[in-house]
Amino acid sequence: MNLNKDDTIDGNALSDTETAINTAEAREYLNTHQVLPKPKWGWIICWVVIVVAFPLVFSNNKILLSIAVFGMIVAVGSLGMNILTGYTGQASLGHGFFLGVGAYTAAVLGGTSSNGSDLLGLNWSFLLWIPAAALVAGLIGAIVGPLALRLQGMYLILATVALVFIGLHLFSNLKNVTGGQGGRSFPAPNLGELNFATGGSIGPFFFNRDQLYYFLVAIILIPVALFVRNVMNSRAGRAFMAVRDREIAAELFGINLARTKVAAFIFSSALAGMTGALYSSYLRFAEPTLWGVNLSLQYVAIIIIGGLASVSGSIIGALLLTALPQLVELLTGSNPWQINFFPFVTSEVGARGLSTSLFNQLLYALFLILFLVFEPGGFIRIYRRVQIKLQKYLATNRLEQ
């Protein structure tokens, strides 16, 4: 692959372009000197088969399916976080607030208001409330974004922390929207006869709740991931990265700093809003305290552990950290042999000592610190290093033969 790239920079190839007047010649030139790698159809088909087959094979495995669904939902938000922090370099701890905004937009637009309760609910279709959640969160991002223009580094982090605390206050006081301290339930998507809350059949096939959510989320995540990847390979994406690497130089190149930063903010918070809507819907019920600083920190942990400024890193990080709680459950006694691999963790509820949920948070924080100290490039960098080592090893073996 590297060899191909070198070919295109070759001096001969450049002079070829000038003489390629004939369109047929030009097309032939483009075909032989492609800069962008050709799509590898074999891999793409492989992945499509895996993604589609997964929920069908594990149709009754609730744990695996819920990890996949939550992981993919969180991946959408991590992509948003990565746009802001990984690509544009604007460190923020305000993601939890935007998730909450998205969730409550969804709740108000899609929820039902039963008699006797003050909860607002307009009972719209999910085809409206999912985009609306992104839209409202994006709008609020557009209001907050200009604030970010004046602030850098620490100041921005402090401002976003303040935003989260103010958001928590709003969420716990707007009782009509959020249900106050008691929390509220969130709507499930509904498509004609098909109810996502209970599962249903499409044609002759029956799908349960988790499978339906799985396909819905996959249909959202894949275009979002491709979109982010393509944007980051474009002029706009390079502008984001230029702002991250050196603001003054970026401005000198003619990049509009204000517009780029606000765009990153809007983009990021819109994705967070969408995640909030999907997450709360799959969770069914949530209290206002959920959308706090710790939630924001989880997204930071995800993109650092997965890999900053990397689309696949965000997705891998989201899946890994969503699988972590289940893995802990499995290793602390919920396995077929009933063995607790971590004797210092108690799985009893309400007991003093390191409960599984605390152990979970502990692992989160530990992983965050370990990755920052030893591998700031995240999981994706480890993967690349292993890949390169493997390639070198194979290449030397081939030479020896």
Next chain:
Amino acid sequence: MITFLQLLISGLALGAMYSLIALGITIILQAGILNFAQGGFMLVGAYLVSWLAIEQGWNFFLALIASLAATVIFGMAFDRFILSRLNNQNQFSVLMITFGLNIICEIFVQATVGTDLRSNGDPWGKAGFNIGELRFNLNDLLAIGITGILLVIFFIFFKISKQGIAMRAVALDFEAAAAVGINVWRVNSITWGISVAVTTIAGVFLAGFPHSLEPGLGNAAFKALPALVLGGLGSTTGAVAGSLIIGLTEVLVAGYGETVNKFIPIGSGVQAVAPYIVLLIVLLVRPQGLFGRKGVERV
């Protein structure tokens, strides 16, 4: 009027406690690190005092000294073995590491002691005296007094002592300080030691009457952040002034919030967010704060 004066006293006391935390953060901030783990250190320190004094039956002051020693060593070790490894990395990584440590401290306390409310183990408890209708709690007065004494010591230490001058030199330019023969690692360790010690003292006072010790205490360190920005990030005078304002704001809002709520719907529990609203306003109107210099960037 009596209510107002009463609120004024407790506001000043709260501000004094915040200013100890804010001062601790400021010292480390001058070395270029915004420490989110300050709350975690405070929590561990205060719980250690309480555990030694109540469960182990130690004298309170002995417990305090032992706890100070333990947390100071903890803070120095954190700086030496973790933070100094990534000296040349960006601000964001360092900040997130301290945030991670904060969570680990909270979990440690919850796992070992539990989430129940408990006493901080101080011998004065709810002692105090009345002047007219005004009530003076000993805890509040001690907090104000000790903060005042510590502040004076600090200013003398920073302006006059050799160590203090070395600390300022390291804050100004790490490499130049190393070049003129200052042992920067030792100076950094001392910085962390002082910062953590001050914070532990603040934690003990914060858990005194009328409050009690609980795992949520660590959040008080978050309230020192608005105080820092209000005073100007990196300015010691600013940290103290900002903390007093934030402490007063919080207590006054708590006292008059219900009355205001009848006219303007601000919701209940506004005192918890009032500091952050102040923070946002300051960042929008005057990002350098009250005492900060314009254009100073510790990014």
